Amino acid sequence: xxxxxxxxxxxxxxxxxxxxxxxxxxxxxxxxxxxxxxxxxxxxxxxxxxxxxxxxxxxxxxxxxxxxxxxxxxxxxxxxxxxxxxxxxxxxxxxxxxxxxxxxxxxxxxxxxxxxxxxxxxxxxxxxxxxxxxxxxxxxxxxxxxxxxxxxxxxxxxxxxxxxxxxxxxxxxxxxxxxxxxxxxxxxxxxxxxxxxxxxxxxxxxxxxxxxxxxxxxxxxxxxxxxxxxxxxxxxxxxxxxxxxxxxxxxxxxxxxxxxxxxxxxxxxxxxxxxx
Amino acid sequence: xxxxxxxxxxxxxxxxxxxxxxxxxxxxxxxxxxxxxxxxxxxxxxxxxxxxxxxxxxxxxxxxxxxxxxxxxxxxxxxxxxxxxxxxxxxxxxxxxxxxxxxxxxxxxxxxxxxxxxxxxxxxxxxxxxxxxxxxxxxxxxxxxxxxxxxxxxxxxxxxxxxxxxxxxxxxxxxxxxxxxxxxxxxxxxxxxxxxxxxxxxxxxxxxxxxxxxxxxxxxxxxxxxxxxxxxxxxxxxxxxxxxxxxxxxxxxxxxxxxxxxxxxxxxxxxxxxxxxxxxxxxxxxxxxxxxxxxxxxxxxxxxxxxx
Numbered sequence: 001x002x003x004x005x006x007x008x009x010x011x012x013x014x015x016x017x018x019x020x021x022x023x024x025x026x027x028x029x030x031x032x033x034x035x036x037x038x039x040x041x042x043x044x045x046x047x048x049x050x051x052x053x054x055x056x057x058x059x060x061x062x063x064x065x066x067x068x069x070x071x072x073x074x075x076x077x078x079x080x081x082x083x084x085x086x087x088x089x090x091x092x093x094x095x096x097x098x099x100x101x102x103x104x105x106x107x108x109x110x111x112x113x114x115x116x117x118x119x120x121x122x123x124x125x126x127x128x129x130x131x132x133x134x135x136x137x138x139x140x141x142x143x144x145x146x147x148x149x150x151x152x153x154x155x156x157x158x159x160x161x162x163x164x165x166x167x168x169x170x171x172x173x174x175x176x177x178x179x180x181x182x183x184x185x186x187x188x189x190x191x192x193x194x195x196x197x198x199x200x201x202x203x204x205x206x207x208x209x210x211x212x213x214x215x216x217x218x219x220x221x222x223x224x225x226x227x228x229x230x231x232x233x234x235x236x237x238x239x240x241x242x243x244x245x246x247x248x249x250x251x252x253x254x255x256x257x258x259x260x261x262x263x264x265x266x267x268x269x270x271x272x273x274x275x276x
Numbered sequence: 277x278x279x280x281x282x283x284x285x286x287x288x289x290x291x292x293x294x295x296x297x298x299x300x301x302x303x304x305x306x307x308x309x310x311x312x313x314x315x316x317x318x319x320x321x322x323x324x325x326x327x328x329x330x331x332x333x334x335x336x337x338x339x340x341x342x343x344x345x346x347x348x349x350x351x352x353x354x355x356x357x358x359x360x361x362x363x364x365x366x367x368x369x370x371x372x373x374x375x376x377x378x379x380x381x382x383x384x385x386x387x388x389x390x391x392x393x394x395x396x397x398x399x400x401x402x403x404x405x406x407x408x409x410x411x412x413x414x415x416x417x418x419x420x421x422x423x424x425x426x427x428x429x430x431x432x433x434x435x436x437x438x439x440x441x442x443x444x445x446x447x448x449x450x451x452x453x454x455x456x457x458x459x460x461x462x463x464x465x466x467x468x469x470x471x472x473x474x475x476x477x478x479x480x481x482x483x484x485x486x487x488x489x490x491x492x493x494x495x496x497x498x499x500x501x502x503x504x505x506x507x508x509x510x511x512x513x514x515x516x517x518x519x520x521x522x523x524x525x526x527x528x529x530x531x532x533x534x535x536x537x538x539x540x541x542x543x544x545x546x547x548x549x550x551x552x553x554x555x556x557x558x559x560x561x562x563x564x565x566x567x568x569x570x571x572x573x574x575x576x577x578x579x580x581x582x583x584x
Contacts, residue, residue, distance in 0.1 A: 017289050020469055021469055024469070046506070148468045148469075150508070170474045171469055171472070172471075178320045187475070189468070189471050189472070189500065189504065190468045190471060190504040190507070190508065191468035191469050191472070225498075225542060226475065226496075228497065228500050228504060228557070229501060229556050229557040230499050230504055230508075230557070230561055232556075233556070256493070257493055257496070257497055260493075260497070261497070261560065264558070264559070264560045265546055265556045265560055266545065266546060
């Protein structure tokens with residue numbers, strides 16, 4: 001199960017997608033928009049008024065974009081409209097007043113960061129986090145970035161990682177943060193390794209900045225069905241600094257192929273890596 | 277800590293083996309070193325008796341250790357590191373040829389004896405490999421000469437002038453790849469984002485493989501690993517060709533880069549602290565597969581995996 005959460009199974013309404021190829025983005029966005037329209041929700045995409053490039057990829061993947069645009073269930077807002085000065089709550093509540101069962105918003109992190117600046121982006125994302133938790137709102141932020149192990153990190157990645165603790169989707173892995181750890185689902189391979197490494201690095205920085213001294217970072221592998229050596233290396237690289245300062249990486253729930261990789265490649269019990 | 281010492285001992289009779297090995301093993305026990313026997317059943321029994329059934333002597337059947345070269349390397353690596361952390365200063369190991377006696381077995385034994393020099397080098401292990409001059413065929417006795425830096429005779433160690441550098445010896449063991457023996461399915465990759473699709477494709481092909489579910493799991497992991505390696509260090513496209521035999525899954529992974537130059541790559545257990553540097557993928561692949569062969573063709577570099 002590498003796709004976005006199935007209807008009714010979404011853990012949180014505030015998710016991010018980090019993708020390398022537009023095809024991956026289009027597929028996930030079509031799924032996101034299609035699910036919303038099927039449920040009778042309102043869907044709002046961030047795009048300039050004269051930008052129609054998003055329509056064809058969605059229509060090709062079975063989304064009735066023209067029908068939805070006609071009946072008003074699918075609309076676009078440019079960045080100033082998407083991020084009104086009065087705050088996100090005003091926008092969201094105005095849209096929910098129309099009586100629809102839910103609201104879906106999709107935005108490009110790069111455009112949002114360009115418009116809001118990093119501090120503004122972090123503030124808005126915090127507000128959205130609250131709105132998604134208290135109202136029938138789902139927000140999908142998209143960022144194009146290399147996710148493979150060894151890819152050059154893009155400057156916006158840390159802000160996007162920090163803003164989406166509950167579900168950060170990579171091409172084939174989904175990362176959920178919890179205090180002092182992450183939970184992984186899907187597959188952790190060469191293609192997602194760079195993203196997981198970057199998230200763990202943020203988790204280590206958070207833990208170091210924490211007032212309470214934390215000695216461990218946990219990576220819960222119970223719902224991971226695949227990991228290759230590059231994926232395992234991502235776990236080690238992402239925590240190398242943290243372990244270098246005396247921290248411990250605790251791997252839990254490894255089973256099947258994932259357990260086999262750890263068993264063969266080793267690493268457990270040394271250099272601050274513990275298997276539980 | 278004394279690093280690895282690798283000696284060959286030629287013996288014409290069981291009596292001669294006991295005469296040579298027992299004092300050497302006893303000397304080790306007296307100074308707190310470990311003793312391990314991995315010989316024929318008869319020789320194991322006779323040696324253990326001659327050592328007074330000392331409980332510190334570990335007696336192992338050869339079948340428990342020798343399946344293929346990397347498995348034996350892993351076994352000795354874990355055994356020695358375990359003994360060292362339990363307080364032993366060094367382990368003395370007496371072993372006899374343990375792979376099957378078919379020609380493939382001869383090659384694999386030669387590979388094992390050669391890679392030990394490199395893969396076990398940092399360990400405090402002193403191994404004496406005993407070769408029965410009456411029972412063993414010529415090629416295996418040649419292996420003893422080619423793969424041991426040291427010879428042991430009359431209780432004395434001497435330098436072996438016939439020893440050949442392991443990497444050179446391994447290059448000589450490369451064989452051309454036979455054409456596929458079965459219906460071949462192929463798929464091609466150009467970037468890491470296609471790895472999940474490759475795994476789904478493999479799963480579908482291997483679902484009903486006669487080699488079984490464990491072989492299917494191992495094959496998915498090994499093929500992904502080699503393909504990922506080709507995408508990262510080789511040159512795309514990476515072409516995957518898969519076929520099934522009644523007992524095995526066989527897969528050729530070809531990229532267009534320069535290939536793996538070091539014949540010893542992937543034969544040594546990765547150092548957990550060095551995992552960040554790479555090199556662990558090929559070790560895992562070798563552990564998962566019955567055989568890993570490599571070959572250069574006019575168009576590229578092929579790794580052939582046999583699983584099952």
